[in-house]
Amino acid sequence: MSKKIVIQPVTRLEGHAKVTILLDDAGNVSDTRVHIVELRGFEKFCIGRPVEELPRIVTSICGVCPWSHHLASAKACDVIFGVEPPPAARKLRELANAIAFTEEHILHFYFLAAPDFVMGPTADYSIRNVIGIAQTAPDLARKVIRGRHMGAKMLEILSGKSIHPVAAVPGGFSKALTPEERDRMLPMAEEVLELAKFSIAFAKKDIFPKYIDVVKTLGVIKTGFLGTVTKDGTLDLYDGVLRMMQADGTYEDFPYDRYTDYIAEHIEPWSYLKFPYMKKAGKLSMDLDNPVGVYRTNTLARMNVCDRIRTPLAQKEFEEFRSNFGRPVQLTLAYHWARLIELLYNAEYALELLKSPDITSKEIRVPVKPRAASAIGCVEAPRGTLIHDYETDAEGMVTNVNLIVGTTHNNAPINMSVRKAAQDNIKGGKYDQGLLNMVEMAIRAYDPCLSCSTHELDGRIPVKITLLNPRGEVVATVG
């Protein structure tokens, strides 16, 4: 009899998702669907509002990466008003972005991804969680939390608020950094850099070698990649051009305002979330053997599309990564490795920005006047390329809004990686908790923020698996 396996929720993800695995009569995987719940109605809500309100409002979309939405929105407003923020304002925005990235990447690696590796992917769930990590490796947990505290504190000092930032404004930044504040932040930034250096060394020595077979096989698919680089191909998370790379490694660069020439959106009847794909491919096919138009974003994509990294330690790690795996890297679990290189880059870059002489300049904002305009504000968010596309009327009121968030770009590849992991790990109807966690690991690699505002964390019944017959009747539950 055909069965349907439903995994809900996908634990430890920063959101709420449901995975459905359909088995054929032989008990093999015939199809999988990752249902992602999206926060709806935001675009409609924005219309008619003064555009300068959006950088403040968008931080309520997502409690996980509010800084990315905040900065993408502020950048779009700069373009709407036709202004260029002063150099120090740009540096303050980049500094906030770099610190927020370090916080996010530390959280993901140690609390969301590492339990799979530290405890082992088939370990019992009751120890394979954040508390398990704390009890197994208390000194490590202490070190990590100290780094997280420092990230949060630096954002508090820099912007007044770390959770719902309001500091970036159209035309610049609202609060100058004083020399005293800079001096308070410097030792914290130094310590976060030490944690970043420790993290990648720790992962390369104690984690990746042990699981290299899993890294080389789990959820591996063949796709293109999208990310931001400067005009000379250097990794940039705040500003630059978009680079779309094909699976064969060839690529094309284009400015933000041409994204609709390169990205189209496909709709599946079973999913609220759209499936962006490469427009020039003409269509989207998520066929594992012959995918068409699929691209990925987020850390691995950024490591693939860039030619170099501007800070020395991250550049060294980047060279080693590329020498080990080539270009482009298609291994899904290599997202974790790439994430640690980005952690190092952001920690180095934050320190570099803090040490730059004009970071305490008081020239941080230029005046703005409303006008009819359209604008694209784009940044790299921890979870991928984030696009804010606005239009305003002559009074500066919003007439149109379109957002594409990082996780949406990855909708098609997440579905493909899950199908690949399921096919490889569920055969002849045989599966257990460990195998199903492998499916979840494939999703976690992408670090999806599944509804841009949901949080689910329930350790008591972490995975609910329901077996349904073709008529939708429950025949068994596991979990």
Add this chain to the structure above:
Amino acid sequence: MEPDYLPEYCSRPTLVLGCGNILLGDDGFGPEVIAYLQAHYPAPKDVALVDAGTGVVDILFDIALSDSKPQRLILVDTMESGQPPGTLSLLPLEQIQGKKLRTYSQHHIPTSNLLRELGELSGVEVSALVVEPEEVPQEIQPGLSPVVRQAVPKAGGLIAARFFGGYERPIAQ
């Protein structure tokens, strides 16, 4: 003296966390109560009022693993439990566990290991002040329903009376 690097939510004996999304109707109750408290009841130095919005899990991760924890944690949130809309309940940890918000909510009270760790293993006194929502919309629609809005000052007064050292009425209206 407390270390300079500790964020506000790990450095005070009492932490009040307003949880929820202000863009989703009654789900915004927690942040509204924090805003009300900030406007009407100056918090004593040993109390941190934090609008955690939808970022509460990140904060709880940090608190759970930190050597510096608050002595008591009060979550202010929305919870469906079948009571009339607007009903306030102050729940101890053992009554929070096992309950959660609507299945399709934009956030959940994290009832799991984190709160258990905080309450049972770390000795943090955990409680939740929850309101029964009238409506949490499926699409973005800011603003509390009238009945839940009426509960905001009541919730603020309750927290101030209980955790701020005995205010009997708001300082300003």
